[in-house]
Amino acid sequence: MRKRPLIVLSTVAAATLLLAGCSGSGAPESSGTPDPSASSGCLLDAQPGKTSDSIDVQGEGLDAVVKVPADAAFADVERTVIAEGTGDEVVANDLVGVKYQIVEASTGEVVDSSARSEGGEAPVLLDQNSASLFIAALECQPIGTQVVLALPGEVFGEGGTNKVVYAEAVEQLPEVATGTPVDPTPGMPEVKLDDDGKPSITIPDGDAPAETQVAVLKQGDGATVASGDLVVVQYLGVKWSDGKEFDSSWSRDAAPAQFQTTGVVTGFQKALEGQKVGSQVLVVMPPSDGYGASEGNELQNESLVFVVDILATTPVQAQQ
Numbered sequence: 001m002r003k004r005p006l007i008v009l010s011t012v013a014a015a016t017l018l019l020a021g022c023s024g025s026g027a028p029e030s031s032g033t034p035d036p037s038a039s040s041g042c043l044l045d046a047q048p049g050k051t052s053d054s055i056d057v058q059g060e061g062l063d064a065v066v067k068v069p070a071d072a073a074f075a076d077v078e079r080t081v082i083a084e085g086t087g088d089e090v091v092a093n094d095l096v097g098v099k100y101q102i103v104e105a106s107t108g109e110v111v112d113s114s115a116r117s118e119g120g121e122a123p124v125l126l127d128q129n130s131a132s133l134f135i136a137a138l139e140c141q142p143i144g145t146q147v148v149l150a151l152p153g154e155v156f157g158e159g160g161t162n163k164v165v166y167a168e169a170v171e172q173l174p175e176v177a178t179g180t181p182v183d184p185t186p187g188m189p190e191v192k193l194d195d196d197g198k199p200s201i202t203i204p205d206g207d208a209p210a211e212t213q214v215a216v217l218k219q220g221d222g223a224t225v226a227s228g229d230l231v232v233v234q235y236l237g238v239k240w241s242d243g244k245e246f247d248s249s250w251s252r253d254a255a256p257a258q259f260q261t262t263g264v265v266t267g268f269q270k271a272l273e274g275q276k277v278g279s280q281v282l283v284v285m286p287p288s289d290g291y292g293a294s295e296g297n298e299l300q301n302e303s304l305v306f307v308v309d310i311l312a313t314t315p316v317q318a319q320q
Helices: 018-022 050-054 132-138 266-272
Strands: 056-058 065-067 078-083 095-104 110-113 122-125 146-151 163-172 190-193 199-202 213-219 230-239 245-248 257-260 280-285 304-314
Touching: 050 078, 050 146, 095 132, 122 304, 132 146, 132 163, 199 230, 199 304, 266 280, 266 304
Parallel strands: none
Antiparallel strands: 056 065, 078 146, 095 110, 095 122, 095 163, 146 163, 190 199, 213 280, 230 245, 230 257, 230 304, 280 304
């Protein structure tokens, strides 16, 4: 479904190598202590340390003021809980609403925050390939927990600077479309949902349409997807020619997928942009809006059908 690898542009995603670089380390200054993530199932489960414990947070949410001591060492990835929540525990691949600030340690400047998201709460899919920073901050803590995460500059790569993340997972977000059902569009494939919301698609008799067609199956009322947004979706893709599945988030432990609208084939992009979060859409695309005549591709010259649940959308911040 993707036509090229996702190019992540935000400060938030600059730490995508965080888990790979740090998941093997134990608690700060305690190399003889067993790694707690080994038994908990957590990917990192960052522990408190001298730096994270020394950070002062006054207030909460987007109004919080984060103060970092000038002599803070930033010797390791450290996480300190400043207020414990009472909700379900957050784990990798969860979709959660997050209030956060990312602060430049040396200056106290807020370099990114959830203020740029609708309502000041950013939808975050805890995918270790593109949101490892938030996995480190939020995993293995209950919903409602407020944390500070101390990040040495080295986790951001060469030239990186020390940063502090103040974050709270406010709520679990739906992982299926929650919009109002819409009457089916005549001539389009039939979609049925099981009790968990997983779709199946039945292809009608006849030839595939010559142009991309999009039908709304459920009408959401959330934020509108814009071109270039980072979206979170559940999806199922089948070939018009035989109705066989070729790609599906539902087949990967029903974990949602995340990508930019500009990082997928044209027909999929047309299905997403302009739609509202909470919607479920059905798209039928000819090869010209799919994979065309790409030699060696299993979808060469195939008309494709997708049903897509749109779960979240976030504008992508220009690279700092």
